[in-house]
Amino acid sequence: MPGIRGLPRFWLLKSGTWLSLVCANTPKTVYIYHMKKLLSVAAFSLAALAAAAQSDDSIFIRRLADEVLTHSTAYENLRVLTKQVGGRLAGSPAMVKAEAWGLKAMQAAGPDKAWLQECMVPHWVRGGRDLLLAERLVSSTGKLNKWSTRYLDVLALGNSVGTNGALRAPIVEVRNFAELEAKKDSLKGKIVFYNYKFNPTFVKTFQSYGDAVVYRGQGPSRAARYGAAGVIVRSMSHSTDNNPHTGSTNYNDSLPKIPAVALGLRDADWLDSTMRTTVVYATMTTGGHFLPDTIGHNVIGELRGSQFPNQYITIGGHLDSWDPAEGAHDDGAGVVQTMEVLRALRALGYKPRHSIRFVLFANEENGTRGGRKYAEEAKAKGEQHILALESDEGGFTPRGFGFTGLEAQYQKMLAWKDLLAPYGTGEIIRGGGGSDISPLAKELNTPLCSFIPDSQRYFDYHHARNDIFENVNKRELELGALNIAALIYLVDKYGL
Amino acid sequence: MPGIRGLPRFWLLKSGTWLSLVCANTPKTVYIYHMKKLLSVAAFSLAALAAAAQSDDSIFIRRLADEVLTHSTAYENLRVLTKQVGGRLAGSPAMVKAEAWGLKAMQAAGPDKAWLQECMVPHWVRGGRDLLLAERLVSSTGKLNKWSTRYLDVLALGNSVGTNGALRAPIVEVRNFAELEAKKDSLKGKIVFYNYKFNPTFVKTFQSYGDAVVYRGQGPSRAARYGAAGVIVRSMSHSTDNNPHTGSTNYNDSLPKIPAVALGLRDADWLDSTMRTTVVYATMTTGGHFLPDTIGHNVIGELRGSQFPNQYITIGGHLDSWDPAEGAHDDGAGVVQTMEVLRALRALGYKPRHSIRFVLFANEENGTRGGRKYAEEAKAKGEQHILALESDEGGFTPRGFGFTGLEAQYQKMLAWKDLLAPYGTGEIIRGGGGSDISPLAKELNTPLCSFIPDSQRYFDYHHARNDIFENVNKRELELGALNIAALIYLVDKYGL
Numbered sequence: 001m002p003g004i005r006g007l008p009r010f011w012l013l014k015s016g017t018w019l020s021l022v023c024a025n026t027p028k029t030v031y032i033y034h035m036k037k038l039l040s041v042a043a044f045s046l047a048a049l050a051a052a053a054q055s056d057d058s059i060f061i062r063r064l065a066d067e068v069l070t071h072s073t074a075y076e077n078l079r080v081l082t083k084q085v086g087g088r089l090a091g092s093p094a095m096v097k098a099e100a101w102g103l104k105a106m107q108a109a110g111p112d113k114a115w116l117q118e119c120m121v122p123h124w125v126r127g128g129r130d131l132l133l134a135e136r137l138v139s140s141t142g143k144l145n146k147w148s149t150r151y152l153d154v155l156a157l158g159n160s161v162g163t164n165g166a167l168r169a170p171i172v173e174v175r176n177f178a179e180l181e182a183k184k185d186s187l188k189g190k191i192v193f194y195n196y197k198f199n200p201t202f203v204k205t206f207q208s209y210g211d212a213v214v215y216r217g218q219g220p221s222r223a224a225r226y227g228a229a230g231v232i233v234r235s236m237s238h239s240t241d242n243n244p245h246t247g248s249t250n251y252n253d254s255l256p257k258i259p260a261v262a263l264g265l266r267d268a269d270w271l272d273s274t275m276r277t278t279v280v281y282a283t284m285t286t287g288g289h290f291l292p293d294t295i296g297h298n299v300i301g302e303l304r305g306s307q308f309p310n311q312y313i314t315i316g317g318h319l320d321s322w323d324p325a326e327g328a329h330d331d332g333a334g335v336v337q338t339m340e341v342l343r344a345l346r347a348l349g350y351k352p353r354h355s356i357r358f359v360l361f362a363n364e365e366n367g368t369r370g371g372r373k374y375a376e377e378a379k380a381k382g383e384q385h386i387l388a389l390e391s392d393e394g395g396f397t398p399r400g401f402g403f404t405g406l407e408a409q410y411q412k413m414l415a416w417k418d419l420l421a422p423y424g425t426g427e428i429i430r431g432g433g434g435s436d437i438s439p440l441a442k443e444l445n446t447p448l449c450s451f452i453p454d455s456q457r458y459f460d461y462h463h464a465r466n467d468i469f470e471n472v473n474k475r476e477l478e479l480g481a482l483n484i485a486a487l488i489y490l491v492d493k494y495g496l
Numbered sequence: 497m498p499g500i501r502g503l504p505r506f507w508l509l510k511s512g513t514w515l516s517l518v519c520a521n522t523p524k525t526v527y528i529y530h531m532k533k534l535l536s537v538a539a540f541s542l543a544a545l546a547a548a549a550q551s552d553d554s555i556f557i558r559r560l561a562d563e564v565l566t567h568s569t570a571y572e573n574l575r576v577l578t579k580q581v582g583g584r585l586a587g588s589p590a591m592v593k594a595e596a597w598g599l600k601a602m603q604a605a606g607p608d609k610a611w612l613q614e615c616m617v618p619h620w621v622r623g624g625r626d627l628l629l630a631e632r633l634v635s636s637t638g639k640l641n642k643w644s645t646r647y648l649d650v651l652a653l654g655n656s657v658g659t660n661g662a663l664r665a666p667i668v669e670v671r672n673f674a675e676l677e678a679k680k681d682s683l684k685g686k687i688v689f690y691n692y693k694f695n696p697t698f699v700k701t702f703q704s705y706g707d708a709v710v711y712r713g714q715g716p717s718r719a720a721r722y723g724a725a726g727v728i729v730r731s732m733s734h735s736t737d738n739n740p741h742t743g744s745t746n747y748n749d750s751l752p753k754i755p756a757v758a759l760g761l762r763d764a765d766w767l768d769s770t771m772r773t774t775v776v777y778a779t780m781t782t783g784g785h786f787l788p789d790t791i792g793h794n795v796i797g798e799l800r801g802s803q804f805p806n807q808y809i810t811i812g813g814h815l816d817s818w819d820p821a822e823g824a825h826d827d828g829a830g831v832v833q834t835m836e837v838l839r840a841l842r843a844l845g846y847k848p849r850h851s852i853r854f855v856l857f858a859n860e861e862n863g864t865r866g867g868r869k870y871a872e873e874a875k876a877k878g879e880q881h882i883l884a885l886e887s888d889e890g891g892f893t894p895r896g897f898g899f900t901g902l903e904a905q906y907q908k909m910l911a912w913k914d915l916l917a918p919y920g921t922g923e924i925i926r927g928g929g930g931s932d933i934s935p936l937a938k939e940l941n942t943p944l945c946s947f948i949p950d951s952q953r954y955f956d957y958h959h960a961r962n963d964i965f966e967n968v969n970k971r972e973l974e975l976g977a978l979n980i981a982a983l984i985y986l987v988d989k990y991g992l
Contacts, residue, residue, distance in 0.1 A: 069696045075736075200565045203919055203975070238971055240571075397893070397950045423699055426923070454893045454950065456971045475734055475952045479699070
């Protein structure tokens with residue numbers, strides 16, 4: 001029986017293979033005795049090895065944490081991106097500026113190589129200031145005969161057509177699609193106001209978003225089907241302010257395209273309450289339109305793997321943002337965290353086993369062309385991608401990771417929970433991904449992971465003017481980066 | 497063997513008592529057979545009962561959540577407290593206003609009774625604006641002979657004596673107490689600048705606070721021991737702004753009391769960097785002093801227990817705050833959450849088994865007289881307190897509860913983890929309490945619990961001018977209240 005004393009080498013082989021090494025000529029009882037002994041020693045030693053590995057991992061992750069919490073450049077990078085580049089919608093001059101900044105910042109983080117990956121991107125422009133003037137009939141000398149006007153705070157939805165001058169029409173309020181259907185015969189020429197509330201009873205706000213966002217996505221075309229001339233959508237947010245929240249709408253190409261705006265919550269409540277007692281007309285003025293597609297780029301940094309150079313781990317966020325804000329949480333945070341993971345691994349002299357790609361994706365907001373290009377090229381080159389992770393839920397305090405992949409892979413991630421929990425990401429849940437990495441799953445069946453920060457404040461800023469640098473907390477941003485770095489380290493070390 | 501079919505009544509008795517009901521005359525094998533059968537059915541049925549109980553609890557907690565997330569008055573209460581009362585240090589006119597508001601707000605939340613509990617409180621006043629003028633020698637025509645001045649942003653530490661006019665002296669910088677000791681012979685008549693950094697590598701910021709706060713607490717007296725004339729303390733914060741953070745200092749009565757101020761972080765870094773190249777004098781002007789003790793009050797609401805009226809559960813926060821801010825996170829949040837728990841339980845028609853007290857404590861910040869009074873009176877009346885919980889770590893997104901008590905009690909709390917985790921408080925850790933409730937542990941050996949919200953941003957605002965209403969998020973505040981309500985419900989239902 002080799003190796004009862006000390007650590008037998010065959011214990012290092014994969015499980016299932018080492019038992020065959022036990023001598024087959026041994027009498028049964030002795031065999032059983034030795035088997036038991038061997039098994040118990042093996043179990044003990046495997047446990048000891050696992051504990052030692054856990055301890056090594058815990059030490060390395062602690063070093064990552066110290067590195068990020070004391071020397072991170074993420075916050076300063078975010079300041080430059082938000083304050084010197086600002087909003088950076090696909091196709092805009094700011095996009096070009098952001099890409100140039102991104103490549104420089106990526107190179108500064110220390111990859112083995114960095115490059116731009118070209119892709120065509122849509123080029124939607126807002127075309128001026130979006131306006132909505134509400135006119136309501138009010139009483140004068142006892143009669144409902146005087147028009148009172150008030151500007152409501154709106155932002156045209158992304159991809160929306162413009163009003164081509166001013167569009168004046170009566171408003172019809174519906175609380176949901178069922179009410180739209182009930183009122184379908186009275187919508188011709190009207191402006192439909194979808195006043196669907198962001199559900200406060202979902203604890204995780206992304207659930208409220210998933211629930212409400214259909215009104216932004218499908219609302220305009222569903223109203224156009226019944227002849228509506230325009231659409232106003234209640235903003236998808238819990239915020240206590242009046243900032244409208246924009247975001248893409250998706251027209252059904254078989255129906256007329258009608259202009260659509262998002263309305264701030266206070267104004268939405270005002271409009272709702274006003275319409276209970278009187279008729280309200282809206283005059284919408286928006287100028288959204290598409291220019292020809294133009295050239296955009298993913299910014300990519302790579303650390304070459306020492307053992308499995310042809311197996312890739314991708315982590316990323318998206319470089320583009322909506323135009324009215326600085327895109328600080330969405331997704332400046334993911335962008336600078338991605339580069340911080342690279343910088344921190346480099347600073348500790350970490351040599352990855354797998355190749356790791358750090359990607360700032362183009363055009364997530366209104367086309368996902370960057371994510372699609374990345375996956376298409378990976379497929380064309382026959383690349384093997386073992387995991388793709390995205391950070392696109394804001395730079396808030398970390399809570400966990402979401403995972404989509406095989407059960408065995410998920411169980412492997414769950415086993416790392418105790419290593420990650422001290423840094424905030426103790427919640428490893430089923431279901432994860434991101435717009436930019438989902439094409440990888442589609443093209444290459446790549447397992448997907450999303451970094452999950454706390455969701456409570458995300459939709460206070462999402463696609464709104466106040467998504468600015470000042471609303472990102474330095475430490476929360478850094479903690480996100482270090483948790484992602486820790487997970488990437490574990491995936492790289494142990495595979496998935 | 498009664499009750500094999502159906503649910504035998506004795507399974508409802510406490511564990512350990514029902515086995516004695518098995519007939520003692522049964523032959524051993526039959527006995528064992530029946531025992532096994534009984535045990536397995538019992539185990540199954542107990543599991544089913546437990547599952548049913550979990551399900552009932554989960555439904556009730558969901559109702560609590562819906563109630564709080566849709567009808568909470570916590571945020572509006574906080575607005576009124578912060579904007580109409582404002583900073584409310586013990587002894588101040590604002591304290592009196594806060595108590596009157598607190599009693600009214602408590603009554604509105606629907607207790608069986610509400611009252612004020614009188615206690616004497618210290619009455620420290622700031623006595624004017626705190627100033628610190630730094631003068632440094634700079635070069636002029638090639639010689640270090642010109643004084644340049646700059647005001648640094650400071651706040652006198654709470655309980656600090658004043659400078660009695662202006663105090664001008666050279667500054668001596670020390671990074672820690674070891675350096676203070678090393679420089680002890682050169683401190684006479686000087687102003688000591690403790691530049692101890694808030695450690696960024698602790699993930700939980702309360703650890704950094706515990707590590708650094710000794711400089712605020714003991715720093716002045718330790719410097720006075722060596723003849724220093726005044727003290728400047730680097731603020732205990734990770735913030736990126738320059739707001740100084742005040743807080744109590746504790747003089748050693750056997751040493752001279754010297755004035756002490758907290759310095760904003762940017763100014764602290766400027767001072768540190770300036771002192772590397774030149775000598776710096778400070779002119780401190782502060783006016784802190786004590787007026788005679790005055791009358792303050794704890795505000796108490798009570799729900800009377802239906803089964804155990806003489807067993808109390810206390811939950812609370814503190815009504816007082818430092819003077820320069822609105823005390824929104826510290827501890828307006830705890831105050832309004834306490835009353836929200838009461839309101840929500842009432843709104844659902846919940847009849848508690850134990851008596852529950854909702855307490856807005858007086859004078860946490862510079863004396864803890866309210867907490868001491870509460871415990872003294874509880875002891876004098878022979879009250880039995882089964883748990884006291886405090887919310888005094890800000891109105892941030894919930895993460896867990898900390899507990900100090902017996903291991904069996906802790907295990908009982910741990911068993912509720914799955915019920916609480918969906919709402920944010922999945923981390924049930926050892927070690928919990930609060931300044932206001934710790935006298936209960938001392939006097940009555942009461943188990944203590946602290947509500948633990950995410951700690952990353954707390955010390956950005958703690959004791960600083962920016963601890964204002966606008967920096968509290970409505971949903972995070974409400975989630976805190978509902979998690980506390982859920983835990984209190986479980987403790988009330990199952991005991992501890």
